[in-house]
Amino acid sequence: MIKLENISFDHCIKCTVCTIYCPVARNTHLFPGPKQSGPDAERLRIKNPELVDASLKYCTNCKRCEIACPSNVKIADIIQDAKWKYTRARLFRPRDFFMSRTDFVGSMATIFGPLVNFVVGLGIVKFFMDLFLSIPLQRSFPSYNTGTFASWFKRKRKGQKKYRSKVTYFHGCYVNYNKRSLGEDLVSVLNAMDIGVEITSEKCCGVPLIANGYLTRARKNARYNIKHLSEQKKNNSGKIVATSSSCAFALKHEYANLLALDNSSIYTDTEYITKYLFDRFEDGIIPPLKPVNIRAAYHAPCHLERLGGVMYTIDILKRIPGLDLVILNSECCGIAGTYGFKKEYYQISQAIGQHLFRLIDRANPEYVITDCETCAMQIEMNTPYQVLHPINVLAMALK
Amino acid sequence: MRYDCLIAGAGLSGLVCGIRCAEMGLRTVIISGGMNALHFSSGSIDLMGYEPSGKAIASPYQYLKKFTPKKPGHPYAKVGLKTIRESLAFFKEQCSAGGLNLYDNGEENHFHITGLGTMKISYFSQESVFNSRLKDAFEKKAPVAVLNFDGFRDYFTDLTLEQLRRLPLLKDVTITTGKIRLPYYFRTERNLHEFRSIDLARVFDSEKFLPRIADEIKKAAGNARIVSLPAFIGIENFSKIHRKLEQMTGLLIYEVPSLPPSILGMRIDQALKNRFADLGGELSAGDKVFGGEIIKGTLDHVHTENYGNTRHSARFYVLATGSFFSGGLKSEFNRIEEPLLKLKISDSPSRNKWYSDSFFDKKGQPFISYGVKTGKTLNPFSADGKEVKNLFCTGSILSGYDPVREGSGGGVAISTGYFAANKIISAVAKGDRG
Numbered sequence: 001m002i003k004l005e006n007i008s009f010d011h012c013i014k015c016t017v018c019t020i021y022c023p024v025a026r027n028t029h030l031f032p033g034p035k036q037s038g039p040d041a042e043r044l045r046i047k048n049p050e051l052v053d054a055s056l057k058y059c060t061n062c063k064r065c066e067i068a069c070p071s072n073v074k075i076a077d078i079i080q081d082a083k084w085k086y087t088r089a090r091l092f093r094p095r096d097f098f099m100s101r102t103d104f105v106g107s108m109a110t111i112f113g114p115l116v117n118f119v120v121g122l123g124i125v126k127f128f129m130d131l132f133l134s135i136p137l138q139r140s141f142p143s144y145n146t147g148t149f150a151s152w153f154k155r156k157r158k159g160q161k162k163y164r165s166k167v168t169y170f171h172g173c174y175v176n177y178n179k180r181s182l183g184e185d186l187v188s189v190l191n192a193m194d195i196g197v198e199i200t201s202e203k204c205c206g207v208p209l210i211a212n213g214y215l216t217r218a219r220k221n222a223r224y225n226i227k228h229l230s231e232q233k234k235n236n237s238g239k240i241v242a243t244s245s246s247c248a249f250a251l252k253h254e255y256a257n258l259l260a261l262d263n264s265s266i267y268t269d270t271e272y273i274t275k276y277l278f279d280r281f282e283d284g285i286i287p288p289l290k291p292v293n294i295r296a297a298y299h300a301p302c303h304l305e306r307l308g309g310v311m312y313t314i315d316i317l318k319r320i321p322g323l324d325l326v327i328l329n330s331e332c333c334g335i336a337g338t339y340g341f342k343k344e345y346y347q348i349s350q351a352i353g354q355h356l357f358r359l360i361d362r363a364n365p366e367y368v369i370t371d372c373e374t375c376a377m378q379i380e381m382n383t384p385y386q387v388l389h390p391i392n393v394l395a396m397a398l399k
Numbered sequence: 400m401r402y403d404c405l406i407a408g409a410g411l412s413g414l415v416c417g418i419r420c421a422e423m424g425l426r427t428v429i430i431s432g433g434m435n436a437l438h439f440s441s442g443s444i445d446l447m448g449y450e451p452s453g454k455a456i457a458s459p460y461q462y463l464k465k466f467t468p469k470k471p472g473h474p475y476a477k478v479g480l481k482t483i484r485e486s487l488a489f490f491k492e493q494c495s496a497g498g499l500n501l502y503d504n505g506e507e508n509h510f511h512i513t514g515l516g517t518m519k520i521s522y523f524s525q526e527s528v529f530n531s532r533l534k535d536a537f538e539k540k541a542p543v544a545v546l547n548f549d550g551f552r553d554y555f556t557d558l559t560l561e562q563l564r565r566l567p568l569l570k571d572v573t574i575t576t577g578k579i580r581l582p583y584y585f586r587t588e589r590n591l592h593e594f595r596s597i598d599l600a601r602v603f604d605s606e607k608f609l610p611r612i613a614d615e616i617k618k619a620a621g622n623a624r625i626v627s628l629p630a631f632i633g634i635e636n637f638s639k640i641h642r643k644l645e646q647m648t649g650l651l652i653y654e655v656p657s658l659p660p661s662i663l664g665m666r667i668d669q670a671l672k673n674r675f676a677d678l679g680g681e682l683s684a685g686d687k688v689f690g691g692e693i694i695k696g697t698l699d700h701v702h703t704e705n706y707g708n709t710r711h712s713a714r715f716y717v718l719a720t721g722s723f724f725s726g727g728l729k730s731e732f733n734r735i736e737e738p739l740l741k742l743k744i745s746d747s748p749s750r751n752k753w754y755s756d757s758f759f760d761k762k763g764q765p766f767i768s769y770g771v772k773t774g775k776t777l778n779p780f781s782a783d784g785k786e787v788k789n790l791f792c793t794g795s796i797l798s799g800y801d802p803v804r805e806g807s808g809g810g811v812a813i814s815t816g817y818f819a820a821n822k823i824i825s826a827v828a829k830g831d832r833g
Binding site for chain 2: 015016017019020021026063066067068069070071072252267268275279282305306307308309310311314315327329330
């Protein structure tokens with residue numbers, strides 16, 4: 001039986017426009033492209049699940065196919081869904097297990113931040129990770145903080161009460177374990193606008209779990225986040241913001257579309273940070289900004305593009321005085337979360353990114369700005385430039 | 400939101416409008432849901448191709464001079480001859496700044512050859528499709544070879560050959576067919592689906608196999624002087640590659656449009672989008688305008704799909720959301736509507752009058768000329784009948800013309816987009832809110 005809600009593939013008119021814009025199909029012959037893997041093959045899979053094709057695994061879920069589709073087919077959702085519905089994953093997958101548990105691994109690693117960074121950076125360790133875990137030797141890793149953002153914030157919590165309005169911050173794993181400074185910058189930017197920050201108990205948004213096929217776990221996390229965020233929202237009746245474009249995308253769209261959960265209690269009030277700031281700026285709540293005097297290239301991440309949020313980030317950046325901004329023609333960087341950390345996809349991931357790296361080089365910037373943490377890792381590994389988050393740049397302008 | 404101009408739709412019309420606004424320093428945003436119809440187009444631009452009788456028009460401007468006074472409801476009549484001329488010159492200039500050179504035959508129309516081997520009338524063609532050297536060679540009755548890549552399933556040389564032989568213009572011309580083999584592109588056999596125009600275009604773009612391809616073309620062409628290829632000579636480097644291939648083979652090479660996705664259309668799309676970005680325009684591609692509110696004859700704000708109740712406001716708006724295929728117009732069982740703002744539709748007779756029983760009816764299909772009703776300056780009317788002064792409709796959402804029968808789709812899209820941009824630019828300069 002075909003469930004009526006699952007027939008978005010039937011709106012496909014076979015125009016192949018999605019395949020043109022698929023960064024994976026462009027760079028490897030192993031992936032037949034979103035049209036074939038998504039709507040085309042879905043008909044066959046419904047008829048007979050045995051007809052599932054192993055090439056599905058090459059999809060990075062970047063969602064550029066959905067952006068391109070003139071007929072509103074949720075192509076990437078169809079592929080992601082099929083990937084785990086019809087294929088049985090091996091039970092013992094230590095690499096994928098640890099890679100997708102960003103919160104568990106992070107909470108361990110932040111206890112001994114510098115030590116972990118040192119050990120993971122050692123050539124011999126990398127060699128063995130390549131050998132036993134199929135994590136490519138050439139790949140550089142994100143470094144860990146000492147102490148989490150959440151524990152840092154505990155000390156700041158009291159001071160947040162004095163501000164006029166409040167906002168709930170979904171910091172995500174990256175800020176919590178890897179880049180506390182981004183969270184700190186956000187707090188100072190919002191405080192400068194007379195907005196107090198609150199956080200609540202949260203689990204990983206689920207993006208890496210979805211990508212690695214741990215859907216039950218992802219659903220569990222999602223329910224937890226929906227529950228805590230909506231309770232928090234009731235208390236302060238404010239907005240929920242995220243500084244990670246993929247976390248924001250998951251909270252708003254993946255929970256409902258892919259995990260089939262009811263996120264209506266947080267849907268409207270959850271926003272990627274630049275959209276939130278944009279609205280405040282429009283109301284005249286703008287922090288005093290000094291010229292930053294830097295030249296930077298802006299890269300729009302795939303998930304923010306899909307969220308329709310790029311125009312807000314650009315608007316915010318354009319308001320920062322002294323920022324000489326080059327907006328790059330939007331292209332996928334290739335890392336796609338945990339995809340680029342896996343040996344079997346590493347070459348494809350690097351090939352996808354080449355075009356963007358060339359664009360960055362041609363722009364001749366001092367910094368690169370992007371909203372997504374894994375895009376930042378990919379760009380920092382492949383270009384000589386330091387990557388900033390739009391919030392980092394705003395914080396620079398405050399000082 | 401402090402945009403001067405918010406455009407819904409990034410098709411031919413929306414992009415031309417956006418480029419013009421951005422060029423004049425207006426803060427411009429285009430919100431676009433899904434890729435445009437250029438991906439399904441021939442990549443040539445029509446101005447006015449055919450009289451109602453079906454007779455081809457040689458001099459479109461002279462024809463329009465007599466035609467527009469008789470048809471005051473036609474978008475061309477509203478825009479006026481002067482603006483049409485200006486807009487097309489502007490379009491040619493912008494394409495060339497975006498890296499795409501267009502051929503025109505002075506102010507006359509020209510023919511280009513289609514994938515079926517018929518002649519189609521056009522105003523602009525890409526230089527790799529038609530140019531003056533080619534025109535001379537055809538006139539001198541140079542022999543033609545119709546080639547295809549072995550294994551490319553979206554184009555059939557025999558079909559082209561049969562049609563070409565029937566053309567009076569090619570009488571006494573030797574026409575042959577041939578196949579180019581690409582043994583060097585070895586991985587194709589593994590996945591058959593890779594032999595799409597887009598895959599071939601990328602092989603060309605990489606320039607890897609160019610000398611070998613040139614050899615193969617020479618072999619397959621035999622004694623011909625002119626070679627026809629389906630359009631896949633690259634998406635990014637096409638003009639360089641076209642030139643190189645002609646030099647390497649010593650032949651004249653022209654491209655014919657093949658099945659979608661259209662490489663030729665994508666080149667226009669890219670040239671225009673590059674241009675828009677270079678001029679500082681903002682393009683939001685992942686979102687879609689999905690409604691808005693008109694208050695007392697003024698469009699106050701629009702909503703988008705991803706941001707529910709958030710209001711996006713601008714001083715002026717342009718609705719370039721296309722026709723039925725692109726979702727700019729929608730047909731219910733017995734009613735046609737403009738789904739975003741419920742604007743007034745020109746005429747909406749009952750369903751049985753929408754279409755002609757004969758698919759290729761010489762008089763055309765009536766529904767094609769249905770669309771949004773607009774005033775003299777392309778402002779539409781809201782559901783309560785008031786003219787919305789800060790909103791312009793451009794391109795195929797407009798009523799009063801039949802792009803298929805007239806051969807006027809491209810020209811209307813470009814000239815109305817440009818016209819709306821000029822109206823907005825002068826209003827912003829005067830400090831009007833609309």
